[in-house]
Amino acid sequence: MTTIPETRPAAQVAAPRPEYPAPKYRRILGADRSQLLFWATIIILALLVLAPVIPTLYQSVLDRPLYEEGGLFTTENFTRLFTEANFGSVALNTILFAVMTTVMTLLIAVPMAIVVIRTNIPGRKFFGAAMQWPFFISSLILGFGWITMYGPAGFASVEVRRILGFLPWDLYTLPGMALTEAVALAPIAYLFCANALRNSDASLEGAAQTVGAGPFRILWSVIIPMLRPPIVYSSVLVFSMSIETLSIPLLYGQPVDITVFATFLYKNGLQSVDPDYGILGAASVIILLVTVLLVAVQAKLLKDAKRFVSVRGKATRPRLLDLGWIKWLAVAFITIYVVIGALVPILGLVMRSFTKIFTPLQNPLLSLTLGNYQRIFEFPAYVGSIRNSLIVAAVGAVLVSVLAVVAVVVSKRSTFRYRKVIEYLALAPQAMPGLIIGIGLFWAFAFLPFNMGSLLQGTIWAIIIGFGLRALPSAFGSISPAVMQIGEELDNAARVNGADWLKMFLRILVKLLTPAFVAAMVLTFVVMMKEYSPAIFLGSADTAVIGTTMLELWVQGNTGSVAALATIQIIITAVFVGIAGLLMKGKKDA
């Protein structure tokens, strides 16, 4: 029980009270220092986001490389793109690939979300956790793994061909590409559907049961209609991700000449001896238009979906449905996805890294070797790429998270007139494919006056900027809910007590946001560790990262060393996440 204390006798208080006047904060040209921070934030973000975009737009309407003098404006690049460069069929391939990927992703993810979240199948916890695997493994590595196992000369393919006399599948086709991409993207769609199912009101199902509906009736009439918003949202998300993806189309499509948007840029920008910058710019602009449009649709859908969710009352624990014997079918289906889709290719890749030859025709255990690793550690360039990846991920994680925290707080907690613009700028890179960020920044550096770009071009800073830009939206997205959870009255209390906005931010919010900041750093580290596509244009021999080195070794046919590098990258990520998890847990207990 709380008791109310006696107040002091009046005589003691009546003495004149000393004055502690409020602090005065200095202003520069009428703007206080918080305003300066707001402006600095928006300028830095605008520079970063516009740096790759403006030169790309400019290049697309210029008749020669933008750093050459005497350029004239022209629309010819766009005409040539569709006539000479055959961009029409590239666009068709891309759309086919994206549609197939989206459909297959949903076919995997939606049933899995329903079965894992809402039915009583055995191993629900394990399957739920297993869906987080893409956090550790990039789609580039998954592609290597799939080729190692299921490619034309893959381990499984050889075995199947030996038994059946023929191979019933061909990985190097559009459906093959789409299937692999779908396996990589399914966990994203799964996440959205699973969240919606967890948050949904269990009493709706209870109501259906009371009127006599069986488990299948409930599934069909109650649960599936409820999933419409997350399904629509995740299809748009998956669609736009498959439009911009490079890894799998590059690995599968190159040998058989299937070209999509990303591989078109790769080929025209990197592989041709004399790159046609006009065509490259025009293609980039068209791809950017498509991705910007898709991201705008996503944002709109997400807003609507949120409105949908907030209507629901408090969380209730849903009763799990019993599917009877069908649940074993469901378990088999999920097991096939996890084992065949992810586990076997990754294990195969790891096996490959420890063997000379990896084929069922010869017991792999007989050709065990550390040679693949040896080769990597013998060449300074390969070791350098591991070091570069670590530096980029570590430095980038800190810089990006700092920028993200400031951007989130300014956009959500200040009275800055352009705070909404800050949010849009921070989320804008979502719509920018990695390759276009690479090309755009490359041009931006070339375009800078007084040769300032050469200070960055080809350095590790260029890579950090490119990868950081790609990672910024996810860092922003991970910090933003943490800021929203902190009551605004805490800010107001600090302001009334005499702290200006900046002091409030430094003394109150920074401390309260530390856990979210650390989590964002871990996330950003992992994202930047897996990233490689901007480095294809931005990197030099000295600044290769693990991803670009793997591609290089792959082209050389050095698959053993590719497997070894992939294994190293997976281990680095896993160890880092493990240590970070332990540290954060320890902090919480203290």
Next chain:
Amino acid sequence: MPDVVVKNLRKDFGGNTVLHEVSFTIKDGEFFTLLGPSGCGKSTTLSCLAGLEQPTSGSIAVGNTVLVDDSSNKFVPPEERNLGMVFQSYALWPHMTLAENLAMPLNIRKVPKAEQKTLIHDALDKVGLVHLAHRYPHQLSGGQQQRVALARALVYSPKVLLLDEPLSNLDAKLREQARVWLKRLQSELGITTVYVTHDQEEALAMSDRIAVMSNGHMLQVAPPHEIYERPATAEVAAFIGRSNFIDGTVISARGGAATVRLDESGETINVAVSEQAATGDLVTVAFRPEKVFLTNRGAELPTDAIVLNADIMTTSYVGSRYEYDLKYGSKTLLVDSTAGGLTGGVQLVVPAEAVRLYPRANVVSKDVAELMAVTH
């Protein structure tokens, strides 16, 4: 300590005006309460005083210091106003101990460490929490947190204390005790205090003056007694305490008195009026349930009393009294009485001084009106 002078304060949000040209003056050392239902503009007014909101127009001054003035485009940010504020959620910084919470405003003001120690000790002592100085806010009960919030707002001797529904998160019993304690502390410190609440009892019990607000307007600014006994408008009468309202028409008026015919029954009554009333005016007659009494039909009555014939519908026993629901025409009237057991047709006696006459106003919400309408 200085007066707080607010002139023509106006706040627009988007196209909505939430504060319409509000003006008032708070005297030195006064306990001034902004009272009204949620959305009436009381919290916006407080935020404007604190500097957390920038008013669209108007001016605010504390003593000789102008905090806001739209004519000279002046706006002093909250951190430079030197006001103390207690928030509804207390807003104690969770990562700091109580002592650190109190030290923050002193650190910002560059108060020497030794002096800080005394000030923090004194402030915590005032609220009886010195022994918990090194605890964290989450280790405290709600009542204790509320007192820490008060100590933090007082530790730097601000010019004015702003309180935003500080007691609303306490449970009912504690709230009543805290009310008395807070009032005593305030009058001992003599600090000018602006208090925001939607709880009329709280407002009546604690304030020197109350400003009743509704839809961004200030309906009446007066001491508690006057607010309750002589509500300036029908809305105030409806919001503060309980009131019965009967619509009527003035059929004759002379000097300080008017004769009103009641719409429900056609009965006429004589009412004293303070303002001008003219024949034909549509009016609402108001009286409080506890100011009237019931007698059996045909009983002796004081000569100047107003008598209405009504029927008792329901009786509720609420402990300290009986509450009767009376059917009067199609209206339900509420009457308090210490006598139980009355039934059937009764005379409702309203002493002349208990009646207030207002211009016709619709003060009863539609939901309540539907529920109250006698349909049988």
